[in-house]
Amino acid sequence: MATTRALDAKPAPKPDQPADAARQVPRRRPRAWRWADIGEFAGSAASALLLTWLIFDRLLPFRIQGVAFVVGWYVLTLPVYWLVVRDGHGPVAAKDRLATVLIASGAALALSPIFLVVGYVTVRGLAVVDFGFLTETMELTGPLSEATDGGLLHSLVGTLEQLGIATLIAVPLGVLTAVYLSEIAGPLARPTRLVADAMTALPSIVAGLFIYSLVVIRTGWGFSGFAGSLALTILMLPTVTIAAEQVLRVVPGSLREAALALGSPYWRSVLLVVLPTARAGLATAVILGMARVVGETAPVLLTVGGTNILNTNPFSDYQDNIPLFVFNQIRSSKQTFVDRAWGGALLLLILVLVLFVLARLAGGAGPGGRSRRRKGTAK
Amino acid sequence: MEAKDSEGQTGLAALGLGEAPEETPEEGPRRIEARLSPSDRLYRVVASGGAGITLLIIVLIGIFLFLEALPAFQTAGFGFFTTQRWDPDAATPEFGVAAMMFGTAVTAVVAMLVTVPLAIATAVFINEYAPRAARAALTSLVDLMAAIPSLIFALWGLFFLVPWLQPIEGWLVEQLGGTLPFMRAIATGSSLFNAGLVVALMCIPITTSIIREVLSQAPRHECEGALALGGTRWGMITTVILPFGRTGIIGGAMLGLGRALGETIAATLILNIRFEIKPQILETGGITVASGIAVEFFDAQKLGLSALMAAGLSLFVVTIVINLLAAVVVERAKAA
Incomplete structure (x- = not known):
């Protein structure tokens, strides 16, 4: 690596190089970082570190924490680096380098939480999760039990059932809407697309409130897993619709025309040509929708009730689900309950990661295997 | 979007070509007519129904919340948007x-x-x-x-x-x-x-x-x-x-x-x-x-x-x- 960098840098005039070295010109890489650039940055950072230490440990009357020290170091590095580059390369290059540092650190700051979150949840959750955690309920677990006693079987069953019912309702409806938007494009298409876009950010608690007033109160059904599934359906529908419509749009028009030219009615061309061509992408749409709602807490808080007992019937009586389990346990003042909440959070995270990876695998196949060829160019 | 629409139209035209051979030859462009079969009409109705339900849900949410909220609006009046306290179930809400x-x-x-x-x-x-x-x-x-x-x-x-x-x-x-x-x-x-x-x-x-x-x-x-x-x-x-x-x-x-x-x-x-x-x-x-x-x-x-x-x-x-x-x-x- 170091040798190639050095070769790249050859055309830059160096006093110790013989003049005929420039005769065969290697490829110039204007964007490559040279050792001198890295040196400039490292030097600036080091001097800023010393400056920070000087200011905060020697000049100012008070001491600051480690975090604030790092922030101070970062803030001081910027002007020092700017001055160094300005001295060597001029103000335009200095602005460019400073922007590079700012943008890279902004991206690092925005993306670092995901590693911290996954790491923290894994560490706290692994302390609790064992086989019993998946096969026991909280029915016999009291405040004096160990953190490893009890489990979330009742919540897991609730989550699977509610998610399953929501998927069964939302997917046909969402795909049908997507077919309307993409294949028929009638007068309702524009308002429907706008509403679907707006619904993606419908406050989840409002969906819960709506189902609570309509199903739980008005019909007198009471809290049930099914009410929770309906609330999740409302949240899942726009995600499935939008993702499915994007997939259907990619299906080549020539396939539709071929089907129609062979004399098939529209519905057969959609059912037997368009949808099967897009099935991989549709699978992704479905999984994305499931991942969107599996961790929703607010709507199920208002609709499924929450319980410590295993209830396998989603159509009557209180049920639980994993986000609700985590939410209820984490608010307890007992440390063992809080520990169990982290176990639930870890399980939830694993569920989401599995769904995410499945969506990626399904999406990778692409409509009709075309994407394997396109992989080089698209995205 | 535009590309999609024009593709749809070529599809229509292809269908019309296949269906209208006995039309009397006249001067000027032929009128192309694509009639939908009953099954296709059903398909259109079902798919429109799907889109309609999506639209309906958001309208229903609005209407329902409004109906349920009406008593509160009537009690609080315009003060609902200016009051900070939250004590709706007290004797004097x-x-x-x-x-x-x-x-x-x-x-x-x-x-x-x-x-x-x-x-x-x-x-x-x-x-x-x-x-x-x-x-x-x-x-x-x-x-x-x-x-x-x-x-x-x-x-x-x-x-x-x-x-x-x-x-x-x-x-x-x-x-x-x-x-x-x-x-x-x-x-x-x-x-x-x-x-x-x-x-x-x-x-x-x-x-x-x-x-x-x-x-x-x-x-x-x-x-x-x-x-x-x-x-x-x-x-x-x-x-x-x-x-x-x-x-x-x-x-x-x-x-x-x-x-x-x-x-x-x-x-x-x-x-x-x-x-x-x-x-x-x-x-x-x-x-x-x-x-x-x-x-x-x-x-x-x-x-x-x-x-x-x-x-x-x-x-x-x-x-x-x-x-x-x-x-x-x-x-x-x-x-x-």
Whole structure:
């Protein structure tokens, strides 16, 4: 690596190089970082570190924490680096380098939480999760039990059932809407697309409130897993619709025309040509929708009730689900309950990661295997 | 869109050609007529029904919340929007969304102030700075961040981020609280500012992915032109890419804002419930509309429930308006 960098840098005039070295010109890489650039940055950072230490440990009357020290170091590095580059390369290059540092650190700051979150949840959750955690309920677990006693079987069953019912309702409806938007494009298409876009950010608690007033109160059904599934359906529908419509749009028009030219009615061309061509992408749409709602807490808080007992019937009586389990346990003042909440959070995270990876695998196949060829160019 | 429509028409024309052979030959263009078979008519009705249900749901949500909220509106009158206290089930009910709306606005503003610069930086970094090989991985990472449930971010914020920030906030309050009134605080930690920071974690991925998508459509030849004229990479970004993506950035930020307004769990877990408007954003205590609904829901009696519906309706109207605007802006940015 170091040798190639050095070769790249050859055309830059160096006093110790013989003049005929420039005769065969290697490829110039204007964007490559040279050792001198890295040196400039490292030097600036080091001097800023010393400056920070000087200011905060020697000049100012008070001491600051480690975090604030790092922030101070970062803030001081910027002007020092700017001055160094300005001295060597001029103000335009200095602005460019400073922007590079700012943008890279902004991206690092925005993306670092995901590693911290996954790491923290894994560490706290692994302390609790064992086989019993998946096969026991909280029915016999009291405040004096160990953190490893009890489990979330009742919540897991609730989550699977509610998610399953929501998927069964939302997917046909969402795909049908997507077919309307993409294949028929009638007068309702524009308002429907706008509403679907707006619904993606419908406050989840409002969906819960709506189902609570309509199903739980008005019909007198009471809290049930099914009410929770309906609330999740409302949240899942726009995600499935939008993702499915994007997939259907990619299906080549020539396939539709071929089907129609062979004399098939529209519905057969959609059912037997368009949808099967897009099935991989549709699978992704479905999984994305499931991942969107599996961790929703607010709507199920208002609709499924929450319980410590295993209830396998989603159509009557209180049920639980994993986000609700985590939410209820984490608010307890007992440390063992809080520990169990982290176990639930870890399980939830694993569920989401599995769904995410499945969506990626399904999406990778692409409509009709075309994407394997396109992989080089698209995205 | 246009390409799609014209394809549909070629399909129609192909069908019409096959169906109209016995038409009498006349001068001028042949009239092409495509009649739908009964089964196709059924298919159209069913698919339109699907789209209709999607539309209907959002209308139903609005109507239902309004009907349920009516008693509360009648009791409180216009005071519903100016009262801070929340005591709907008392003998003399007194309640309003002013404190909730204020808290929602503060958390949303804090979240946006953090989200927008970070999202733009991340989008530009992925598009322009990251090595080509890392681009797909970074995009996946943003998508993954969007898939992580808000509950998990809220837990992490409560147990990791807030305790980590607390000494810094304490120091800031100590240094600046004397001169700046809004920096004063009796206790820090469960404040609107911290709730806003945690909400920002949930807004960053969605805003980033929309901005990145729009910025990646910036015309490449103009970017290369800027570089060929001797511009630096930063010069190219400020003169070509950011002006091109301005509407997309606004739209992405507004979609993130929609997320921030509706976020329930982070605010419920982090905030110390206080129905009060106070400008000291670092001080413990506050409430947002969504968390207010989640907290008050279980104690609510008849009028209390109606009042919660009214609060939900106001939140619903605000978010739907913002998201509709955002959807229009993003659509226009993508079409441009």
